Amino acid sequence: MNVEFLTALKDLEREKGISKEILLEAIEAALISAYKKNFGSLQNVRVHIDRSTGEFKVYSRKLIVEELTDPRVEVLLADAQRIDPNYQVNDVIETEVTPREFGRIAAQTAKQVVVQRIREAERGMIYEEFSNxxxxxxxxxxxxxxxxxxxxxxxxxxxxxxxxxxxxxxxxxxxxxxxxxxxxxxxxxxxxxxxxxRTHPGLLKRLFELEVPEIHDGTVELKAASREAGARSKIAVYSKDENVDPVGACVGPKGMRVQAVVNELKGEKIDIVKWNPDPAKFVANALSPAKVVSVDIIEEEKVARVVVPDYQLSLAIGKEGQNARLAAKLTGWKIDIKSESQVKTAKAAFIDHDENYDAEYEDFDEQVGEDYNEAYDDAYDEEAYDDAYDGTYDDNYDCYEEYPEEYEDGYEEEADDAKIPQDFPELTNDKKPGAPTSGGKK
CATH class of the missing domain: 2.40.50.140 (Nucleic acid-binding proteins)
Structure with missing residues (x-):
């Protein structure tokens, strides 16, 4: 290696953007490996390339010790001080050991390193360029x-x-x-x-940026996009400038702008809708070309309940649900679509069910009241009650002392003549009826 070699490294630095110093350090490291491979793998060596002449030298590095254990990497303090009296234990002494035949190996190694580094640098630059x-x-x-x-x-x-x-x-x-x-x-x-x-929604956005100057300069914002590549897609656009129609800007004169995007996507149909900060209005726009009657937003469930005219239901849903699916992706809302007749039918069924429930409840309440009164009156027959319980009634009645005194006397007067009628066989099985109420005897 010589001055011409250093000049070549400078040219590489200028053309490829690879630092000359980085290349020289890489060559030095490679020469160390080459030396160990050919002249002694256990030696500790250092290679230095002169930055001005291009010449290189190999130095053996040994640790100065008081007691020698491995002469390949160590040297005695006494031997080191013969070279320089200032050496101390744990210092490192370097001795040049450049082999005469190492020149050819060094040249080949340097070439390989440079080629490899050039390749790595190019890959790095390409990565940086495309990752950005x-x-x-x-x-x-x-x-x-x-x-x-x-x-x-x-x-x-x-x-x-x-x-x-x-x-x-x-x-x-x-x-x-x-x-x-x-x-x-x-x-x-x-x-x-x-x-x-070729299927990413981002491709659709970028194509419109290329075709629509208003998007490129920021006058029109492309807020969202959803795609089913090759079939249909939707984009939502918006402009802060009230004088600019964002949808019209994307369509272009005679539809030329949108048609250019359609052609690039091999005939993919594209719906362009106006973005709105109001979720209900945005959902209604997103279901275009279908017309929407109303949109009910349920924030906590992230659901939009949409009502459309009967004749628009199939259009709103789309073929195999495609229109509704794309609208949901575009807006970020789960969309539930019903026709007006479906909503009316559901409401009528609910009202009918509610009315039937109220009527049934009233009948049930009335019947329960009648059954209760009849059963209570039968079980409370004065002529059967006291005789059936054989005097136990008075003990049970103590807890009802708040009732009028004449109420109690009314039962005592007829108790002596009371008999169990045949209509109440259950009273002979020691079953006690409920306690009397303040209604007195009938």
């Missing part, structure tokens, strides 16, 4: 397809379009030029891996 572009749109050329994975050339790196990120019904042929959305950039042993998508 996550969420951006890129244009690439299809190179090949392997196991349904499509590899796209982005110029400095090859990107991967996985099957899950490919649009249904879309084919990718060699040399096809496509636009895609950068989802993620990964570091791998083979360099940065760029993952792209």
């Amino acid at each position: 572009r996550e969420g951006d749109i890129v244009t690439g050329i299809v190179q090949r397809t392997e196991n349904k994975n499509v590899f796209v050339d982005l110029g400095k790196v090859e990107a991967l379009l996985a099957p899950s990120e490919q649009m249904n019904g879309e084919t990718y042929r060699h040399n096809d030029r496509i636009k895609a959305y950068i989802v993620e950039v990964k570091k791998t042993t083979k360099g940065p891996q760029v993952l792209i998508s």
